[in-house]
Amino acid sequence: MNNEPDTPVTVIGLGLMGQALAGAFLKAGHPTTVWNRTAAKADQLVADGxxxxxxxxxAIKAGSLAIICVTDYEAVRELLGASDVELHGTxxxxxxxxxxxxxxxxxRWAEQRGARYLDGAIMAVPPAVGTAEAVILHSGPQSDFEAHKSTLEALGTVTYLGADHGLASLYDVAGLAMMWSVLNAWLQGTAMLRxxxxxxxxxxxxxxxxxxxxxxxxxxxxxxxDRGSFPAEVSALETDARAMSHLIEESEAVGVNAELPRLFKAMADRAIAAGHGGEQYPVLIEEFAKPSGDA
Structure with a gap:
């Protein structure tokens, strides 16, 4: 297992996040090789060792563990698909x-070239990388994650999600959905109270x-x-829908945008029309699970 404190690592891509990743590995004592299309972005990292x-x-030849963090997946394929790049054993x-x-x-692309592959997502801003507040999600073969877990812990709190390589991306956007929903609801209330x-x-x-x-x-x-059963233990959806109407009316009365509460109400109304008015709020999962055109 490549989990010794001095395990060499490679970081490809030195935007703000890539610089933070490489800096965290250096701080943890890992010999760190870096590459970036604009070499000057590596100056401070080189000065740090x-x-x-x-x-x-x-860069890939420098060690058996390579981290890539670039603009998009097309750039990943472009950089790692070059004729001089040998991924076998990486x-x-x-x-x-x-x-x-x-x-x-x-x-699939990486494995066809002989590489072991983990996909990941960074749930943090660059300054948090290297601290426990930085949550780094990983998905792919568990054995590959476990082999490098202690090295990856230099970056923050590492979390393994499962063998499906797509899970890290799905968790990432699910987290963004939570973030924007909470912030938008707060902005709605702030606008009303102002x-x-x-x-x-x-x-x-x-x-x-x-x-x-x-x-x-x-x-x-x-x-x-998960049970598929939604008894109204706290409140029935039809009761929540009446409160949504009040939120819409109050927003309009004070001259505030009512698009967001109208969206809430439209989804609730569809669920009620489908016979779910007496069930609890999570029954709306049936509406969220439908493609937009079927709503």
Whole structure:
């Protein structure tokens, strides 16, 4: 297992995130080889002890573990598909943002070239890399993850999701859905309260309390979804729909955009029309599971 403290690593791609990844490996004591199309981006890393490889092929040869973090999956294929790049025997960890289909196809492509492949997603901003706050998701063969887990822990809190290479990408976008939904709901409430002279800083602690309280419901609601049974233990969907109408009316009354609450209400109305009005809110999973054209 390649989990010694001095395991050599290669980092390909030195944008802000790539620089943070290479810096974290250096700080943890790993001999680190880097490559970037614009070599000057490696200057500080080289000053800190990294080796700058002249080509991607030379960078890959420097060790058996290579991390790539570039603009997109097309760039991954372009860089690693060059004639001088030998991937056989390399464990390649792709931390480039993309979708689950791209991740699965990249895995097939890499494995055909003799590489072991893990796909990943970084749930952190560059300054957090190297701390426990940086969550790094990985999917692919568990044996490959376990072989390099202690090396990867230099980057933050590493998490293994499963053998399906597409899982890291799916978790990534699912996390973004949570993030934007919480932020958009907070902005809706902030816009409404500002019409009464309440500033965002005053509302934020109350909003945070509500968000934390709702988060506590998730495990129980998840059990309902997984069982496919939605008894109204707290509130029926038709009751929630009446509250949504109130939110729409209040938004319009104070001159605030009502598109978001109207979306909530439209989905609830469809579920109620399908006979689910007496069930609990998670029954809306049936609406979320439908392709947009079928809604």
């Amino acid at each position: 990294a080796r700058l490889a002249p080509t991607v092929g030379e 464990t390649l960890i792709n931390l480039t943002s993309g979708d689950s289909a791209q991740a699965r196809e990249a895995a 019409t009464a002279g309440v500033d965002a800083a005053t509302y934020a602690p109350f909003a945070r309390q509500i968000a934390a309280g709702v988060a506590e419901w998730l495990p129980g609601y998840a059990e309902q979804i």
